[in-house]
Amino acid sequence: MPAPLGDVAHLGHVELLTPDVEGSTxxxxxxxxxxxxxxxxxxxxxxxxxxxxxxxxxxxxxTTTGVRRTALRASSEEALQRRVRAIEEAGGAGEWTDGLAGTGRTYLTHDPDGHEYALYYDTEWYVAPDDLRPGLKNQPQAKPRQGVGVRRLDHVNYLGADVEANAAWVEGLLGARPTEQIRLDSGRVAARWMTFTNKSYDIVYTEDWTGSSGRLHHIAFATDTREDILRAADLCLDNGVHIETGPHKHAIQQTFFLYVYEPGGNRIELCNPLTRLVLAPDWPLITWTEEERKRGQAWGLKTIDTFHTHGMPPVD
Amino acid sequence: MPAPLGDVAHLGHVELLTPDVEGSTxxxxxxxxxxxxxxxxxxxxxxxxxxxxxxxxxxxxxTTTGVRRTALRASSEEALQRRVRAIEEAGGAGEWTDGLAGTGRTYLTHDPDGHEYALYYDTEWYVAPDDLRPGLKNQPQAKPRQGVGVRRLDHVNYLGADVEANAAWVEGLLGARPTEQIRLDSGRVAARWMTFTNKSYDIVYTEDWTGSSGRLHHIAFATDTREDILRAADLCLDNGVHIETGPHKHAIQQTFFLYVYEPGGNRIELCNPLTRLVLAPDWPLITWTEEERKRGQAWGLKTIDTFHTHGMPPVD
Amino acid sequence: MPAPLGDVAHLGHVELLTPDVEGSTxxxxxxxxxxxxxxxxxxxxxxxxxxxxxxxxxxxxxTTTGVRRTALRASSEEALQRRVRAIEEAGGAGEWTDGLAGTGRTYLTHDPDGHEYALYYDTEWYVAPDDLRPGLKNQPQAKPRQGVGVRRLDHVNYLGADVEANAAWVEGLLGARPTEQIRLDSGRVAARWMTFTNKSYDIVYTEDWTGSSGRLHHIAFATDTREDILRAADLCLDNGVHIETGPHKHAIQQTFFLYVYEPGGNRIELCNPLTRLVLAPDWPLITWTEEERKRGQAWGLKTIDTFHTHGMPPVD
Amino acid sequence: MPAPLGDVAHLGHVELLTPDVEGSTxxxxxxxxxxxxxxxxxxxxxxxxxxxxxxxxxxxxxTTTGVRRTALRASSEEALQRRVRAIEEAGGAGEWTDGLAGTGRTYLTHDPDGHEYALYYDTEWYVAPDDLRPGLKNQPQAKPRQGVGVRRLDHVNYLGADVEANAAWVEGLLGARPTEQIRLDSGRVAARWMTFTNKSYDIVYTEDWTGSSGRLHHIAFATDTREDILRAADLCLDNGVHIETGPHKHAIQQTFFLYVYEPGGNRIELCNPLTRLVLAPDWPLITWTEEERKRGQAWGLKTIDTFHTHGMPPVD
Structure with missing residues (x-):
């Protein structure tokens, strides 16, 4: 029986590793x-x-790139306990820690691929200092004057040796709902998109072409508009940030995207879904075939080669 | 005890009354x-x-304007039954019907103000005819070539004689979560915004200045972009559709908006929240004071007088 | 001595040939x-x-695709006569005709490549019928409700056997000002962008890889926003119109672009320059090298192969 | 006989006075x-x-607000001399100076209202330092990472005691072309918009309700997109910059606008014309009546009172 949808409320934060912490900052x-x-x-x-x-x-x-940890906020203390029990009943192991990144008591565990997940409910709400006080009380801080001004951490796309095993863990134990996937002619699932919310995805697993475990494909931040992404592309161009591909629109999930490499070497996506949400409680998992994937992205852009060769951290 | 969040999945459809059915169409x-x-x-x-x-x-x-019915889709058959039981245990009445607007077995009931709600789970998924077949399989139909191309029915804003009584019914029996409200200096709640989803609101109640019951303030459709709303304003201008106010940004909920009167006389909002969502499972109800409301909308536009005098249907 | 800037006011209209007139319409x-x-x-x-x-x-x-004629409006009757005299003094030939497309007395002539140009001053101002009457008196007609709603014919990009010879004719006899060009390592100019206005280009010549004369690379229409172009891409996707490349941003001229093939087979560009204009009266011709061109478009998109193989009409 | 269009190439720069130079900066x-x-x-x-x-x-x-000087670049040295001769033949006075703001030899004179104009041709082209080097060679500097990133100084809107007298001077001696105006029922011209370029206006005169001379209504900067203006409104909201009115669309000239007061007290407009240009060489002056002006802006926003009471500098 799959875990109930709703025990995990949303993606919290990610810890990203970088060999160039000043450049990345x-x-x-x-x-x-x-x-x-x-x-x-x-x-x-x-x-x-x-x-x-x-x-x-x-x-x-x-020393290198990649993600150390993805933190997910539970929807209540009870929901947190339910997820921990489910993980341990399924033979999983974890340990409790405290005080990561403004969050309270936190359970650390791993998916089958070895990516670390942190589950917590307690969290400290942000209060902006005077110089970042927002104009409206329903917003935690002023919009930044510099840069794109991303609204939120949107999703994590992990590379994994076995997409289905990892997806089964996230769906079965954390309660994610799969919305779209790619199935190869061989029958193997090459990627699956899953959500905890009305967003059409929060966590993605993509098959690692090297067969390695525990790596990252990219993390993504949501912008308010597609125009923000076009502005971001200009800022990257003028500031020497490597643009890998985009801006364009994904066929899968229809996200408007831009992929860049931050100075440390991690692939970062800027994404915008417009106002698209998955509201149907019985949304059917949509499967894309190998043939369909060959058509490229929504408006015809071919998927770039480095999408299949650049993972974090690099492997020999 | 409030109803569990999650039994109602989302807003389904609305039945709108119009004395000018051709003009409205x-x-x-x-x-x-x-x-x-x-x-x-x-x-x-x-x-x-x-x-x-x-x-x-x-x-x-x-013969006149207004809403006859708002339909809400439950997240499962069990969830539907739970909501019906809750309503009836609270002394509410209702009746079962069938086959409204492509939906299956449906429970019709009323809020304290007399607005009719329809609750259902069974629904027929839309399959586009050939000439409306979409280019991508994760979208039900092609985007329209004409007009703005609204993505979804976004929310219903009801006028009600007693906002708190109606809100208590929607929150307590249907499981909506309140996100923002206006509280007058007198202590009365003049409006409350509630949600069933990660959208920041799906249903709103606004105090009816006439003391009448069962009326409508507006229904709203979500566009993909703010640019769509600016284009809509031009289309309204060139086609003689009355623009009441906007485009501008609400302080409450931060929605970018445009209000127009469709030819039948109903107030229709086009709205765009950018990528804003309410993800916090413990989002605190935000209260705006009378003083704060006097500042007008987010960027300073004063609230227009007809916002407090034009309701559907009109009353003498 | 180059012709004075200002005798040609702007691009008027284009006559486009199509083997599928209904599809093109x-x-x-x-x-x-x-x-x-x-x-x-x-x-x-x-x-x-x-x-x-x-x-x-x-x-x-x-029977095939291509452009039959490009019409340019002179800035006055005297300016028209000056251009005709200049052409004839340079040994060019032409003939006077009347009443093409709402324009009055018109001089037809050819560039060295054989593309027909029509020069005129007299023109009939458009008055919209009732159902297309605009909301504002400074606009000739209502914005269309259907489709993208292009604002104007923006530019013509001709293929030519000898770019420099053609450019010399347009600059020397019609008074265009060159703004950007591509110069190959061999020293040959592979493309040149020229303008009659504060737009950064109105007429372009691109070297015809087949050595043919009189062909067309594309015609372009300006949209009001980049969002219009993104919407256009979705409309093309959903309606089966072939997208050749884009949306993306040109390095040369910085235009945001989308190239599609209309059903007749002509390449059509939708373009948006944002608010970029060339205002400097002494704007220096900017030259891009072969090396610079290899970097692709502004944000890194590689120039698509068909850009160098699909011309109108096709040649064997 | 009006001056030939084309002797003045474009608006150069403006010198703005501020009692709060740090706040303004x-x-x-x-x-x-x-x-x-x-x-x-x-x-x-x-x-x-x-x-x-x-x-x-x-x-x-x-000590106060206002404009000290508006600089216009001539299209050539000869054009500059022609304009100076015309001014002096019309009885105007002026003096030559040098080295204002990177410009060379410059003629300083005054319109009938006493606003100072600077005419020049020689100018020093900007070369960006390393940290502002642009990604594309057809752009003078990198787009800024902070703030809105305005593309250009767009226009100056002067208050004047006698609109027609001032307009006659700018049209007759500098060669501006009038595109739109407001004529009151009394027959007086209350405002006139004039252009030197294909932009629909560069200089505007608005009747000074106090009867004073030499004052300013606002200066305006062009953004690349309307979205930039919406982002600007949010930045102003979050940073305590007073928004006077907008964002909205002008009926006259159709400009999308936002008016704010910079900390020194000058009214600043952010404006975006989309891709609208005036290309017709015989564009007829469009006249708006008092009645038409009462309808407010394009989408119905009423003209704000302070638009008729806040001028720079203030008068008693």
Whole structure:
């Protein structure tokens, strides 16, 4: 029996590793318009302007790229306990910790691929300092004057050795609902998109072409408009940030996208779904075939080769 | 104890009354870009391009304006039964019917103000005819070539004699979550915004200045972009559709809006929330004071007088 | 001595040939949102909503694709006579005709490549019929409700056997000002962009890879916004119109673009320059090298192969 | 005989007076995204990102608000001499100066109302320092990462005691072409819009309700998109910049607008014309009546009272 939808409320934050912490910080603050809130050891905490929690992204200095941890907020303390019990009853292991990135008591565990997940309910609501006080009380902080001004951390796209095993874990134990997938002619699922919310996806697994485990394909931030993404492309062009592909529209999920490499080497997506939501409670999993994928993106752009060769961290 | 969030999945469709059914149909198809799917007796069925169900709006010829019925889809058959039991245990009455607007077995009941609600789970998924077949399989029909091309019915804003009584009914029996409200200096709640989803509102009650019951303030359709709303304003200007106020941005809920009167006389909002969602499971109800409301809309536009004098249907 | 800038006021209209006149008419009216004004013999007259003249595009049934004629409006009767004298003094030939597409007395001549140009001053101002009356008196007609709603015919990009010879003719005899060009390592100019106005280009010549003369690369229509172009891409996707490349941003001239093939087979560009203008009276001709061109478009999109193989009409 | 169109190429820069030079500088750099290039005495030089000249705006510390000078670039040295001769033959006076804001030899004179105009041809082209180097060679500098990123100084709207006398001077001696005007029932022209380019206006005179001379109604900067203006409204809201009116669309000239007061007290417009241009060489002056003006702006917004009471500098 799948886990009940609703125990996980939404994606909280991600801890991203970078060999160039200053370059990465410049990118996330000056290009994406995120706000730095604190530095602690090797880590810098950053937030998007509409995050009601403290932290959207922890940047940590490291020898290489990748994601250390994805944090998910449960919808209640009871929901958190239910998910932990489900994980442990399924033979999973985890440990409790405290105080990551403004969140309270947190359960750390791993998907079958070894990606670390952090589950928590307690969290500290953000209160803006005077110079970031918003004009409207239904917004946690002022929109940034610099950079794109991303609204939220939107999704994480993991590379995994076995997409279906990982998806089964996220769907079965965390209660995600699959919305779209790619099935190869061989029958293997090459990618699956899953959601905890009315957004059409929050977590994605993509098959790792190297067969490695625990790697990242990209993390994504949502902008308010497609125009923000076009402006972002100009800012990247003028500031020497490598644009990998886009702006264009995905056929899968219809997201308007731009992929860039931040100075540390992580692939970052800027994405905009317009006002598209998945509201149907019985939304059927949509399957794209190998043949359909060959047509490329929605308006005909061919999928770029590096999409299948650049993962974080790199492998030999 | 409030009803569990999640039993009602989303707003389904609305039946709107109009003394000028041809004029209204012209507006919804030629200006909003909706698709007519069938005519039946005095009613015309229309749909937005991203509605997975058959019908977003039923237009019915009538002596006057207003809403006859708001339909809400339950998240499962069990959820539907739970809501019906809750309503009846609370002393409410209702009756079962069938086959409204492509939906199956449906429970009809009323809020304290007398507005009719229809609750259902069974629904027929829309399959586009050849000439409206979409380019992407994750979309129910082609985007319309004419008009604005609204994505979905977004929300209903009811006038009610007693906002709190109506809100208590929707929150307590249907499981809506309140997100924002206006509280007058007298202590009375003058308006409350409630949601069943991650959208920041689906149903709103606004105090009826005439003390009448059962009336409508407006229904709203979501566009994909703010640019769509600016284009809509030009189409209204060139086609003689009365613009009441906007385009501008609401302080409450931050929605970008345009209010027009369709030829039948109903107030219709075009709205765009950008990518704003309410994801926090413990979102606190935000209260705006009379003083704060006097500042007008987000960028300073004063609230227009007719906002407090034009309700549907008119009263003497 | 170059001709004085200012004798040619702007691009008037283009006559486009199509083997599928009904398909082409559907595209220009239903997708681009142009207005049909009259049918005459094998020709259909169409206009963009902000054209103050009668006709922006004449579509003519033919065995193949291509442009029959590009019409330029002179800034006065005297300016027209000056241009005709200059052409004839330079050994050019031409003949006077009358009444093409709402224009008066017109001089027909040819560039060195054999493309026909029509020069005129007299023109009939458009007066909209009742059902197309605009809401504002500074606009010739209502914005169309259907399709993209292109504002104007923006530019013509001709293929030519010898770019420099053609450019010399347009600059020297018609008074165009060159703004940008591509110069190959061999020293040959592969393309040149020229303008009669503050727009950064009105006429372009691109080297014909087949060595043929008199062919067309594309004609372009300006939209009001980049969002219009993104909407156009969706309309093309849903309506089976072939998208060749884009939406993306040109490095040269910075135009936001989308290239499609209309059903007759002509390449049509939708373009948007934002608010970019060339205001400097001494704007220096900007030259792009072969090396620079290899980087692709502004945000990295590679130039598509068919850009160098699909010309109108096709050659064996 | 009116002066030939074309002797004045375009609006160069404006010198704006402010009693709060630090506040004003913050606004123009942090909110509008202009670049400071030099400080000299009481003046700070600022530029928009697409200005090919050195300076778009000189901010000068002063006891009050207003414009000290509007600079216009001639299209050639000969054109400059022609304009100076015309002015002096008409009995006007002026003097030559040098080196204002990166421009060379400059003729200073006054309109009948006493507003100072500077005419020049020689100008120093801007070369961006390394950290502002643009990604594309057809753009003078990188787009700013902070603020709106205005493309150019768009127009100056002067208050004048006698609109027609001032307009006659600008049209007759500088060669501007009138495109639109307001004529009161009394027969008096209350405002006139004039252009030197294909933009629909560069200089405007509005009747000063106080009967004073030499004052300013506003200066305007063009953004690339309407979305930029909506983002600007949010930045103003969050940063405490007073929004006077808008965003909305003017009926006259159809410009999408936002009016704010910069911290020094000058009214600043952000404007976007979409891709609208006046290309007709014989564009007829369009006259709006008092009755038509009462309808308000294009989409119905009423003209705000302060539009008729806030001029720079204030008068007692």
């Amino acid at each position: 410049w990118f996330f603050t000056e290009i994406l318009g995120m706000t730095e809130t604190r530095r602690e050891g090797d880590s810098i905490h950053l937030r998007t302007f509409d995050d009601y929690e403290q932290t959207s992204l922890v940047l940590t200095a490291h | 012209w507006f919804f198809t030629e200006i909003l870009g909706m698709t007519e799917t069938r005519r039946e007796g005095d009613s015309i069925h229309l749909r937005t391009f991203d509605d997975y169900e058959q019908t977003s709006l039923v237009l019915t010829a009538h | 559907w595209f220009f009216t239903e997708i681009l949102g142009m207005t049909e004004t009259r049918r005459e013999g094998d020709s259909i007259h169409l206009r963009t909503f902000d054209d103050y003249e009668q006709t922006s595009l004449v579509l003519t049934a033919h | 913050w606004f123009f750099t942090e909110i509008l995204g202009m670049t400071e290039t030099r400080r000299e005495g009481d003046s700070i030089h600022l530029r928009t990102f697409d200005d090919y000249e050195q300076t778009s705006l000189v901010l000068t510390a002063h």
